[in-house]
Amino acid sequence: MGVQISHIFDSAIKNSLFKDKSVLQTNYTPESIPHRDKQIEQVASILAPILRGERVSNLFVYGKTGTGKTLSVQYVRDELLKRSKEAGVEVRIEYLNCKLKKVADTEYRILAALIELLGGKVADTGLPTGQVYSKFIELVDNKKQILIVILDEIDQAVKKIDDNFLYNLTRLNSELSKAQISLIGISNDVTFLDNIDSRVRSSLGEEEIIFPPYNAVQLKDILNERCSRAFKENSVDEAVISKCAAFAAREHGDARRALDLLRIAGELTEREGKMKITEEYIDQANSKIEKDKILEIVQTSTKQFQAVLYSILKLHNKLQGSDSYLFTGDIFNLYSEVCKNIKMEELTQRRVSDIIGEIDMLGLINAQVISKGRHGRTREVKLSIPSNLLDKVEGILIESLGL
DNA sequence: AGGTATTCACATGAAACTATTCTCTGAGTTAGG
DNA sequence: TAACTCAGAGAATAGTTTCATGTGAATACCTGT
Numbered sequence: 441m442g443v444q445i446s447h448i449f450d451s452a453i454k455n456s457l458f459k460d461k462s463v464l465q466t467n468y469t470p471e472s473i474p475h476r477d478k479q480i481e482q483v484a485s486i487l488a489p490i491l492r493g494e495r496v497s498n499l500f501v502y503g504k505t506g507t508g509k510t511l512s513v514q515y516v517r518d519e520l521l522k523r524s525k526e527a528g529v530e531v532r533i534e535y536l537n538c539k540l541k542k543v544a545d546t547e548y549r550i551l552a553a554l555i556e557l558l559g560g561k562v563a564d565t566g567l568p569t570g571q572v573y574s575k576f577i578e579l580v581d582n583k584k585q586i587l588i589v590i591l592d593e594i595d596q597a598v599k600k601i602d603d604n605f606l607y608n609l610t611r612l613n614s615e616l617s618k619a620q621i622s623l624i625g626i627s628n629d630v631t632f633l634d635n636i637d638s639r640v641r642s643s644l645g646e647e648e649i650i651f652p653p654y655n656a657v658q659l660k661d662i663l664n665e666r667c668s669r670a671f672k673e674n675s676v677d678e679a680v681i682s683k684c685a686a687f688a689a690r691e692h693g694d695a696r697r698a699l700d701l702l703r704i705a706g707e708l709t710e711r712e713g714k715m716k717i718t719e720e721y722i723d724q725a726n727s728k729i730e731k732d733k734i735l736e737i738v739q740t741s742t743k744q745f746q747a748v749l750y751s752i753l754k755l756h757n758k759l760q761g762s763d764s765y766l767f768t769g770d771i772f773n774l775y776s777e778v779c780k781n782i783k784m785e786e787l788t789q790r791r792v793s794d795i796i797g798e799i800d801m802l803g804l805i806n807a808q809v810i811s812k813g814r815h816g817r818t819r820e821v822k823l824s825i826p827s828n829l830l831d832k833v834e835g836i837l838i839e840s841l842g843l
Numbered sequence: 844a845g846g847t848a849t850t851c852a853c854a855t856g857a858a859a860c861t862a863t864t865c866t867c868t869g870a871g872t873t874a875g876g
Numbered sequence: 877t878a879a880c881t882c883a884g885a886g887a888a889t890a891g892t893t894t895c896a897t898g899t900g901a902a903t904a905c906c907t908g909t
Contacts, residue, residue, distance in 0.1 A: 547849075742891095793854070811853095813851080813902025816852025819854080
């Protein structure tokens with residue numbers, strides 16, 4: 441035992457293949473952003489008038505996850521702030537991520553968060569929204585300045601809040617006398633603007649910039665660039681990079697995914713005391729990411745979801761090998777038994793049917809509606825959790841449900 | 844045999860209900876003036 | 877006295893139930909050969 445442990449410690453202390461792992465972490469800001477020159481230029485040219493003390497157009501940026509939206513906007517912001525200091529212009533650019541639940545997912549909280557960013561403070565609760573608005577306005581308008589507010593992932597926020605919030609924000613300017621305010625919205629959802637009040641659409645989308653997904657070649661460039669900083673010489677093969685890029689390109693060109701893949705592959709390699717990442721580690725990393733995602737879902741879903749999933753799992757085990765499908769009725773019957781066993785409220789079949797649909801969306805099962813003729817219509821369900829994970833998933837479910 | 848009518852076992856929709864979370868309002872509290 | 881805090885009332889929301897309607901094809905049933 442002792443021998444094995446000290447072996448682990450040895451390899452941890454021993455020179456690892458990482459030079460600087462943080463380069464691959466998601467919050468790292470690289471100093472150059474390859475293949476986004478055009479977009480960065482666009483953002484910059486839209487925001488540039490601020491240096492002359494003019495209000496800039498509202499800007500709306502969208503593209504899928506991991507296409508460099510946030511990074512590019514923040515890059516421009518930093519550059520602008522630098523220049524504005526030199527030029528002696530009063531400029532404030534505040535960044536707020538609406539998705540971080542604790543920070544902001546209601547109108548009130550977003551405003552409160554903004555006020556805090558500007559140096560004020562409000563009570564966590566209790567004040568009428570109108571008052572928070574006026575406090576905000578007061579804070580902004582106390583001197584002549586130009587303010588740009590970057591709202592990252594606003595699609596997340598607006599799902600929960602009604603559109604009025606955005607409308608109010610866009611017309612804040614009319615309430616301001618000294619200061620001026622512009623908005624930058626960042627969204628993952630390309631269709632976001634479509635389902636929004638047209639008044640908001642036209643004012644928020646004065647300018648729009650689209651970030652297309654990276655293709656495999658571009659991803660390779662990005663990975664190469666980061667690799668040279670993150671890893672020591674010769675620890676990564678060209679083939680490994682290509683493979684990473686290919687994997688991520690398949691997932692709608694998500695650079696974040698590619699970097700995660702590389703980092704985890706690196707960690708796996710390191711853990712085994714090797715100094716060179718090989719292609720098989722990429723495969724391992726890929727399945728580890730998949731695995732973690734599944735376990736995360738299983739762990740964080742509600743008891744009802746878990747009970748339904750558990751029933752599916754049990755039925756799947758029973759039918760092992762026979763390669764047949766599961767049907768809604770069977771799942772529901774077993775589910776209601778499970779509920780009785782653990783003394784949990786039993787939901788209606790209607791709801792369980794929806795839950796099965798939702799589990800399908802999460803990718804844990806594969807469900808299709810089929811007709812069995814005289815024997816009715818139902819969902820044909822197949823578990824799509826990799827078999828090497830089944831035991832672990834079952835363990836989690838049993839523990840969580842108290843079986 | 845070939846055609847069509849039934850029928851099953853749920854799917855899918857809409858509306859109503861409910862428990863929880865948010866927002867708002869006015870009263871009470873605090874602290875500074 | 878202004879600013880803040882808080883509790884409770886009302887509004888919004890998410891999750892669920894209830895009621896109603898829809899659906900595709902295996903099977904039962906007919907029909908004429």
